[in-house]
Every structure is written in C-alpha cells, then in structure tokens.
Ligand SMILES: Nc1ncnc2c1ncn2[C@@H]1O[C@H](COP(=O)(O)OP(=O)(O)OP(=O)(O)O)[C@@H](O)[C@H]1O
C-alpha cells in the first residue's frame with residue numbers, strides 16, 4: 124500500500140512518520156517534503172506541487188489515499204480535483220474550506236448556526252471601518268478576510284493601532300487581495316486552546332486537545348508567528364469544556380455544512396477562547412491540522428492513523444476510536460534568524476539527536492545542501508518529547524534542544540508554562 128502526504132512542514136513530517144509507523148505501507152510519498160522526510164526510511168519526497176500533477180502521480184503509482192497538510196492546496200481545490208477522478212483524498216472541498224479561506228464566510232456561517240464567536244463587522248471601505256471602531260468600546264482585532272500565512276491578524280490594544288491596521292489593509296494594501304476585505308472583531312479575553320477533530324461528512328472523531336504558542340518571545344510577547352511550540356493534552360480543556368465545544372461548536376459546524384450542501388471531510392480545527400466563566404468562543408476555524416500542534420498530538424496517538432483516515436473516507440467514523448498515550452507530549456519550535464519577518468536560510472544545522480521512544484525531532488524548514496542539513500525557512504525544527512507530565516516532557520524536550528545548533532537559532536524557553544500552572 125502506498126500513501127501520499129501533501130506539504131513540506133513539521134506537520135507533514137509528523138503525518139508521514141505516523142502513517143509509516145503504524146500502517147506499514149510499502150511507501151509514504153511526501154510532496155514536496157523536506158530534509159527530515161527525505162531522511163526517513165520508507166518515506167520518499169516528490170518534487171510536485173500542482174494538484175493535477177499530484178493526481179496523475181497518485182493514479183500512476185496506485186496511491187491508496189492522499190492526505191492534505193496545508194490550507195493553500197485546499198484553497199486551490201485539490202480535493203475536488205482528486206474526487207472528480209475518483210481518487211481517495213482526505214480533506215475538505217474548496218467550498219467547505221471557505222471556513223478557513225474566508226473569515227467573513229466563517230463568521231456568517233457561525234451566525235447562521237448559532238456558534239459562539241466574537242462580534243464583528245466586515246468592511247471593504249476604510250471610512251466605514253474607522254467609524255465602526257470609533258463607535259464601539261474595543262479593544263479590537265483586525266483580520267484580513269483571506270489567507271495571509273499567519274500575518275493577517277492584528278490584535279490591537281489602542282484605538283490608534285486599530286485605525287492603523289485598517290489603513291494598512293484597506294488603504295495601503297499591505298496584504299494584497301487577502302486584506303482587501305477585513306473583519307473588525309471584538310477582542311476576547313480568556314485562554315486559547317486548539318480543538319481538532321476528524322470528520323467524514325456527518326460523523327466526528329475528536330483528537331487529543333492541544334495548545335499552541337503564537338508569539339515569538341517568552342511570556343507571549345512580540346509578533347505572532349506560525350506557532351513556536353505546542354503540547355498535548357491541554358489541561359484547560361476539561362471534560363466539561365470538551366463536551367461544551369462538541370455541543371456548541373463542532374457538531375453545529377459539521378451538521379451545518381452538511382445541511383448547506385457541502386459536507387465536510389477532513390481535519391477540522393477550531394481555535395478556542397475559553398473564558399474564566401467556562402464559556403467557549405470560536406476564534407477561528409482551520410481546515411487542516413495545526414502546525415505545531417500536530418507534532419505532539421501524533422506523538423501521543425496510539426491508534427492507527429491510516430485506519431482512522433480509511434474509516435473517515437468510508438463515512439464510518441462512528442465506528443472509530445482514537446486511543447492516546449496517557450503521557451504529555453511537548454514540542455519546541457526552533458526558528459531561523461529573522462523569523463517571522465525575514466527568515467534567513469542556508470545556516471548549517473548540527474547536533475540533531477536521533478529518534479528514541481521519548482524524543483522525535485520533526486523537520487520543517489530544512490533542506491539538504493552539499494552533504495549538510497541547512498535551514499530553508501522560518502520554522503526549522505520541532506523538537507518533540509513525551510513525559511509522564513508536562514514538567515517531564517518539557518525537561519526532555521529542552522535537553523534535546525540544547526544539543527542542536529545553527530546560527531541565529533531562536534526558540535522560546537517557556538513552552539508549556541500555561542499547563543504547568545494548572546499542574547501545580
Ligand atoms: N477576537 C479575538 N480576541 C482575542 N484574540 C484574538 C481574536 N482573534 C484572534 N486573536 C488572536 O490572534 C491569533 C490569530 O488569529 P486567527 O486564528 O483568527 O488568525 P489566523 O491567521 O487564521 O491564524 P492561524 O495561522 O492559526 O490559522 C489567535 O490565535 C489569537 O491569539
């Protein structure tokens with residue numbers, strides 16, 4: 124059996140690694156992959172990025188199923204291309220993926236289905252957006268409607284900053300077409316968590332909870348990034364919160380999409396804001412697994428991921444069961460110099476520890492060059508470790524981090540702090 128994973132980040136390294144481990148396929152292809160996937164036995168990188176070329180390849184090689192990692196391919200309708208040819212692929216159609224690719228679509232959808240989220244208005248006209256901000260108490264979060272690779276959201280603490288973010292997007296065109304329509308949203312207080320499920324159009328299988336660290340610096344300071352570290356489980360997602368999220372957010376979303384004629388198949392990610400009063404609100408939907416949340420989540424997965432995907436593709440997720448390692452997994456992202464604004468590439472990486480039962484270093488922005496592994500993107504590696512509790516997982520992860528070197532390496536020292544507070 125051959126499988127295909129699409130993407131090149133840490134998430135895709137983790138997906139391919141998990142699939143190869145538990146399913147014993149003859150091969151897992153990763154398109155395009157990175158130096159980490161190239162170095163794994165049984166995993167083969169493919170220099171392809173075009174949906175049609177990928178579908179041709181999958182047909183020729185008799186790939187059993189394909190899994191899509193990044194949102195860009197979903198936005199381009201890769202699932203529609205495969206399905207039209209009768210090829211199995213796990214991910215939502217272009218229509219359903221609007222839950223992620225248009226924040227305005229997502230907001231209207233949530234309103235239609237009574238899914239709790241922040242109040243917001245959508246604008247294409249800057250003057251109207253400025254008036255709106257002046258007439259409400261704030262603070263505000265200004266969001267580009269379209270995909271902006273993690274750079275489309277500005278959390279503002281002053282009115283001036285909100286006005287400035289509006290002009291950046293609508294007047295100065297800083298984010299191009301993605302920011303030519305914006306949402307001005309009320310700021311939500313609380314603690315964030317990531318809630319990822321698998322869906323088969325009607326049935327839902329929740330995966331283990333997790334928490335990401337968006338800001339570049341310790342103490343949640345500095346600009347937002349794609350994510351500087353994550354752990355699973357997230358203690359803030361108590362059984363009560365879990366039940367509430369399923370009841371108020373996930374079920375209405377999956378049932379709502381089906382009722383609107385675009386049944387959702389794939390990983391569905393709800394970004395949550397959990398209030399002190401136990402309320403949950405939806406910060407965003409993503410139509411894929413999170414990166415870096417995938418790395419700790421899959422490190423804990425004891426079920427066969429390929430069996431779960433197979434059941435989902437057959438519409439039988441109601442018969443699936445996900446079993447998790449009782450331990451905590453924690454991943455620390457090592458980023459390149461200049462990340463997130465201007466990541467530097469081509470720095471040689473040394474000291475990456477080999478895989479053990481407790482440690483796995485997933486590659487993201489890495490490439491092979493002149494016999495060396497070098498940086499090739501913003502987020503370079505995700506050092507992931509298992510431990511009896513958050514404290515142990517963290518100690519093991521950072522001991523491995525301390526062995527790795529490359530010029531300009533940036534990472535946070537406080538991954539897991541929120542959970543540690545809960546554990547104490
Ligand atoms: N209404 C809000 N109140 C408070 N913080 C918010 C709000 N909306 C967004 N944020 C913060 O901004 C971050 C990014 O927002 P959001 O998830 O909508 O953007 P995104 O670019 O789609 O993110 P991702 O790259 O994870 O898909 C959130 O994780 C959260 O920290």
Ligand SMILES: [Mg+2]
Nearest residue numbers: 223407408409
């Ligand atoms: Mg998003």
